[in-house]
Amino acid sequence: MRDFAFFDLWAKPMGLLYILGALREQQNHVNLIDCISDSSSADRRYGRKAPKRFEIPKPEAYRGIPRRYWHFGLTREELASRVHSLPRPDLVLVTSSMTYWYKGVFWCIEQLRKILPGVPVVLGGVYPVLCPDHALLSGADEIQTVPMPLPVSMPAMDLYRRLSYGVAITSTGCPRRCSYCASSLLWPSFIQRNLRDLMAEIDLQIDLGAADLAFYDDSLLIGKEDHFYPICEELAARHPGLRLHTPNGLHVREIDHTCASTLYRTGFRTIRLSLEGIDPANRQAGARKTSPGDYSAAVANLLEAGFRPDQVETYVLAGLPGQRAYDVASSIGFVRSMGARAKLAQFSPIPGTPLFNEVVRTHPEVQEEPLLQNNTFYSPYVSGEITPEELQSLKDLARTPG
Template identity: 50%
Template structure:
C-alpha cells in the first residue's frame, strides 16, 4: 500500500469500569508508523484519549463515561454499565473534518470490549462509506469468527513484523505520558495468559530503537512519564533495560510498570537500578502463594523469591505503598482460601496486594476449563468480562 490516506481508530470502551493505566493502542501506533514510512498519509482518532475530562497523577487522565443499557448477558448483574470515551455524536463531530480515508484501521483490545468496536465500525461506515475498514488487535486475533460479525471488510488475524518500526505517538496532541516496548512476547506460558499465542516468539527490540522511541515522546515537551508495556521487561536486562536506562539517565523521567514484573529477576542490583533510574510505579507479578497455582503460572516465581525481591526493593528505598503485587482470583480450580492466604502472605511481608480478577482468554488452557463450567463463553466474549465472570456468572470460586 502506497500513497493512500489511512485513518487509525481506537474505539470507546464499553464496560463496568475503566481506568487509564497508561493505556494506549501501541499495536495500532506501530502499524501507522509502518504505513507512513511507506509513503501513506496517516491520521489517528483515539476515542478514549479524546474523551479525557481531567488530569490524574503520573500523566494519566480521567475518562468521560456515560451510562448505557446493559447488554442481555449482563441484565441480572447489579452493576452500572458505561461507554467510556467519546459518545457517538462527539465521535462523528471528530471525524467530519477529516479528509476521506482510503482505509480505516480499527484496533481492538479486550475480547469483551467488542461492543465499542462494532459501534465504531457502524459509525465509520456512515461517515466514510467509501473507505475499506480493517479490524485488527487482540480481540480480532483471539476471536476471528466473532469479529467477522463486526461489519469490517477484513479481519487481520496474523501477526505483523513491526519490530523495527516506532509507535506514532506524534499523532497525539496534548499527551502527557508515553509508552515503551523493549520486547514482544514472553518466554513463559502461563495457562491463563495469551501472550505466547499472540506473540509466539519472544524477541527483544534493539535498544537504539527503544531509546529513539523515548526521546521522540519526551521531545513533545508535555511528557514526563513513560510506561513499559513489556510482558517480560527484566529478562536479559543487562543487555536491554540497563543500557537503555543509563542512556536516558540524565533526563527527569518517571517510569511505570503496569504489567507485572517477573519477581525472580529482581535482586539487590536490579532493585537499585530501578530506584536510581526513577521508577515510581512497581507492579509485581506474584499471582499466588499456593504451590499449585504457581505451577499453573509456569513456576515463574516461588514464595521465597517473592520475599527476597520485596526485601531488595524496600532495601533500595521503595516505599511499601509503591510495591503493589498482583494476586490472581477466580481462575478455574482456585479456592477462596488460596486467594485469602495469598493476600495475607503479601500483606505480612509489607507488600500491597492488588487483586487481578481472572478473565477467560480464548486459546489458553484455562479458557477450556472455564468454558466447561460456562459453555456460553465459546460464542459470547462478553461473558469473559473480568468484573462479572467469577463473582457473578461462573460461581467458580470454591471453598476447600
C-alpha cells in the same frame, strides 16, 4: 469502550501507531482518532487521564449483575465531528483490545459506516486474533486474525501533538507459558528490541511533553544485564527526572539487590509485581514462576533500595478454576506480611489459552459470547468460583492499610 469500569493504565494503541508510522514512511497521509484519549476530561496521577463516560443499558448477558454499565470515550456526535474535521480517507483502521470490549468496537465500526459510507474498514488488534470467528460479526471489510510483528518504523506518536505520558515496548512476547496468559498467542516469539530504536521512540515522546513513561513488556527483566540495565543507563543519562512505571507485573525472580537499586535509581515510581498467588491452583497456573521465597527476597530488595510500600503493588489472582476465597485471602495476607500492597486481579478466561479450554468444558457459553470472559463478571457470575460477597471482602482486605 464499554464496560463496568475503565482505568487508564498508561495505555496507548501502540500496534496501530506503529502501523501508521510505517504507512507514513511509505508516503501515505495518516490521521489518528483515539476515542478514549480524545475524550479525556480529568487528570489522574502520573499523567494518566479519565475519559468521559455515559451510562448505557447493560447487554443481555450482564442482566444479573447489579452494577452500572458505561460507554467510555467519544460520543456518536463527537466521533462524527472528529471524522468530518479530517480529509475523507481511502481506508480506516480500527484497533481493539480485550475480547469482552467488542461491543465498543462494533459500535465504532457501525458509526464509521454511517459517517464514511463506501470507505473500507479494517479491524485489527487483540480481539480478532483471539476471537477470529466472532470478529466476523463486526461489520469490518477486512479482519486481521493473525498476530503481526511490530513494524520496523517509528510509532506515529506525534499524531497526539501533546503527550502527558509515553509508552515503551522494549521486547515482545515471553519465554514462559502460564496457562492463563495469551502472551505467546499474540507474540509467538520473545524478541528484545535494539537500544537505538527504542531510545529514538522515547526521545520523541519526551519531546511531545511526556513526563511519565510506562513499560509494556511482558518480560522486561529477562536477560537484564544485556537488555534492561543498558536501557536504564541511557534513560538516566538522557532523561533524568523522568517518572517510570511497570503496569505489567515484573518477574520477581529477577529482582535481586542490583536490579532493585537500578529500578530505584533510574526513577521507577510504580512497581507492579507478578506473584499472582501462593495457593496450589495459582502456582500451577502460573507455571510455578514465583516461589514465596523469591517473592519475599524481591520485596525486601525493593524496600531496601528505597521504595515505599505503597509503590510496590503485587497482583494476586482471584477466581482461577479450583481456587477458593480462602486461598486468595492467604496470598493477600502473605503479601501484606512482606510489607507490600496486594492488588486483586480477577481471572479472565482468554480464548486460546490452556485454562480457557478447561473452562469451556464446563461453561461452553464462554466460547460463544466474549462478554462472559469479562474479569469483572466471569468468576462471580459465570463460574461461581468466588461469590460476589467473597470478592468484595477480598478487595476490602487488599485495600486495608497494613
